[in-house]
Amino acid sequence: MMHITKHVAGLLLTALAGAFFAATLVRLAPGADSDERDFDPRLSAASIQALHGSRAADRNLGRYYAAYLRGLVRGDFGTSYSLKRPVRELLADRGPATLRLVGSGLFAGWALGLALAIIATQGKVGALKVFTSGLSTLLLCLPAALIGLVVLVARARWWWAIALIILPKVYSYARGLLDQVSKEPHVLLARAKGLGRARIFVWHVLPSIMPELLALAGISVSLAFSAAIPIEAVCDIPGVGQLAWQAALGRDLPILVTITLLLALITRAANVASDLAIAALHPQALPEAAL
């Protein structure tokens, strides 16, 4: 119970610190005070001054963040500068598209990555091993946005882009683990006793690599959400990633701070969930500090 409380406290602290850091970066970045409407010839000097006045409260970072946190407690993430709509509404509209993209991509990436790793280590076809290694290396060398473009050209479903980013990481990590575990004494003994391949895999190999796979699962969630930003921007998918991209270009502080908070929260929550799963399945696999 104590370590769960510790994890939750760490989770909240990370999210708040992340949001504050994002707000600080935005406020300190050169050009943060400028607004393209300053150069709109249709606006009078009084209108421009009124616009500046409306943002004056946000110039003081401490005051902006305190007001933001007060709103957050009430479930209010503020109103977008550029889209003139509550951030909560925007996230509710675009969240499902991103969740579908990331969820399906993670599932497909993990399924394919694990399947290829198992085939490469258990199978005897040399050419297949070379092909899977080559494919994994190639995919590791492509930027996420370029993978998005490839999926766009191939007219495949969008989640393939996330799957192709997750696949090589799962494949290379799982293959390394499988290679290592298959040489361990308990697996060699099981093989010497004449146990079938499937049985050795399920009863002896899988339990040994489960803690590491769970740790990778936690990391892969944050990887997928980070990759969703360039992919949605390049492929024109109306999700939260595209919203983040538009907010960055439009210097939309309420959206930027909220998305940073959410992404930090998701990353930390995924890692905490994987730590808790490891602690439940294999308490001995976690370092003392993580418990």
Add this chain to the structure above:
Amino acid sequence: MKKLAGAVLVLIFAAALGSDVLATASYRTQFREEPSAPPSAHHPLGTDELGRDRLSRLLYGSRISLMLAPAAALLATAIAALAGATAGYLGGWWERTFLGATDLSLSLPWMFFLMTVRALLPLDVSPAASITITFLLLGALGWAGPARIVRAAVVSMKRSEFMLQARASGSTGLGIVITHLLPNLKPVLIVQFLVSIPVFILSEANLGLLGLGVAEPMPSWGNLLRDLERFSEVRANPWLLAPAVMLVAVVVCLQIIAKREEFVA
């Protein structure tokens, strides 16, 4: 395999460094009468829509990406070495603060931060300033992962016999760090440096593809890849793939070398 990867890298580095000699024109020279020209003897990779020689831009762009990604990796590795070694060696309060800071750093969406800060720069930012800022940001934000590895290495070294012997023979504090710790950390730092380079190259490529990397007219692999956004033209003009091929070749070679060094370390 490592030798072949090394040879390919040396070749590409040499071509990038010799871009002043090898390029037929400057990266900004426009051949106004030949916009979007196909490959010819004069322009081996054709010209872009502004009439600029694609091969020259690829060579100059390679120089920028290949010089600045290692610089960013060096910065990240230096911060990681300093923070990780201090935390690991001193332990206690230093170590707890360090672990909290790296936890926080690794939980934050850095790519999103990079995009945000880069997008906030004024539109008239000079190309040189955009290059410096992009890679300084990459270097300054990529320290946490390598720092944890350095800390773990220092903690395990602290318990090793050679450190015990050093302490028993009267060495203390800075003397131990300089004479014993740092030389033994070298393989770990080299691996972290090598592993970081492809990460930064790919990050710059992502930013460039989104229009937030190195500013025009200066070329980099990231902004050269933007030509691929007009994917309907790629099949008819396969030479548009040249920056992608170059990027993949360099990252594959760097990964082969880094993996080998990791194994040795």
